Amino acid sequence: MHAIVAIKQVPDTSNVRINPETGTLIREGVPAIINPYDAHAVELAVRLKRKFGGKVTVITMGPPKASEALVECAEQGADRGILISDRKFSAADTLATSYVLARTIEALMAEEPVDLLLFGKQAIDGDTAQVGPGVATRLGLPLISYAVSVESFDPIARTGVVHRRTERGIEVLQTTLPALLTVEKEIAAIERAPLPDVIRAAQYTPEVWSASEPVAFDVTKIGIKGSPTIVGKAYTPPPKKAGAAVKVADKGVAPTVAEALAKIKIANVVKF
Numbered sequence: 601m602h603a604i605v606a607i608k609q610v611p612d613t614s615n616v617r618i619n620p621e622t623g624t625l626i627r628e629g630v631p632a633i634i635n636p637y638d639a640h641a642v643e644l645a646v647r648l649k650r651k652f653g654g655k656v657t658v659i660t661m662g663p664p665k666a667s668e669a670l671v672e673c674a675e676q677g678a679d680r681g682i683l684i685s686d687r688k689f690s691a692a693d694t695l696a697t698s699y700v701l702a703r704t705i706e707a708l709m710a711e712e713p714v715d716l717l718l719f720g721k722q723a724i725d726g727d728t729a730q731v732g733p734g735v736a737t738r739l740g741l742p743l744i745s746y747a748v749s750v751e752s753f754d755p756i757a758r759t760g761v762v763h764r765r766t767e768r769g770i771e772v773l774q775t776t777l778p779a780l781l782t783v784e785k786e787i788a789a790i791e792r793a794p795l796p797d798v799i800r801a802a803q804y805t806p807e808v809w810s811a812s813e814p815v816a817f818d819v820t821k822i823g824i825k826g827s828p829t830i831v832g833k834a835y836t837p838p839p840k841k842a843g844a845a846v847k848v849a850d851k852g853v854a855p856t857v858a859e860a861l862a863k864i865k866i867a868n869v870v871k872f
């Protein structure tokens with residue numbers, strides 16, 4: 601069994617601050633973590649490895665600092681970590697990011713067979729949920745998004761049954777392998793890392809791939825050159841003010857309803 605997991609290192613905050621001049625995230629002084637959904641994807645991959653044997657490869661496109669996230673994945677039980685890092689990749693949008701990850705996965709597939717690709721459902725900073733589906737489309741692989749559990753997985757017969765969350769409830773899908781799953785947190789609860797993995801990780805140095813070695817990425821498809829998305833304006837929205845409260849206890853039902861309707865009319869939020 602060979603599973604590849606794509607992880608993103610993100611700022612450890614749901615309250616991102618944007619630099620008003622550059623429109624980019626303020627990352628200085630903000631601790632970085634593995635995107636929470638991705639940590640659960642690593643856990644699933646490691647569990648499948650323990651059950652079927654084989655290996656787990658983790659890939660990430662990011663600045664040199666993202667190497668620490670790969671060491672954390674080694675602690676969790678991953679066998680190989682690849683940091684795809686180069687100034688040419690910076691300011692990538694989801695199209696450029698999915699290109700780099702798809703080419704990287706193609707190169708790994710050329711080295712040895714791959715059974716499963718695991719992505720988080722979304723990153724907590726960009727929040728687009730576009731990269732996983734973008735990579736599946738580029739590689740022409742089956743995509744199951746918002747996966748919540750793996751009912752069966754057969755690397756020999758090359759099939760799997762996966763449950764995914766939809767607005768209408770849980771869907772049960774059968775797929776051929778390799779397939780790409782984007783996962784929810786409940787796909788696999790994170791367990792304490794076994795000591796041997798923690799010790800091994802302490803000595804582990806992830807590989808670093810540049811924009812030209814070992815894969816020669818098309819420079820017109822990476823970084824800002826490969827990103828059609830233009831950020832028009834980025835700002836931190838002002839915190840919402842609490843709405844006005846009208847209490848029935850003070851004036852009784854009818855006067856309170858009348859007062860509330862009057863406030864709504866003034867606020868012009870509803871057309872009567």
Ligand SMILES: Cc1cc2nc3c(=O)[nH]c(=O)nc-3n(C[C@H](O)[C@H](O)[C@H](O)COP(=O)(O)OP(=O)(O)OC[C@H]3O[C@@H](n4cnc5c(N)ncnc54)[C@H](O)[C@@H]3O)c2cc1C
Binds near residue numbers: 660725732
């Ligand atoms: C506040 C903010 C808003 C943004 N808005 C947009 C936008 O509207 N359109 C746009 O194209 N870009 C946008 N970006 C840029 C976008 O964050 C990057 O393109 C990023 O690399 C991928 O998009 P995402 O963060 O939305 O990831 P998502 O698509 O939400 O990530 C899903 C999964 O893909 C994998 N993944 C994502 N990034 C990487 C990576 N670098 N390395 C390995 N695996 C990865 C992870 O498994 C992750 O869980 C925004 C960035 C920020 C910080």
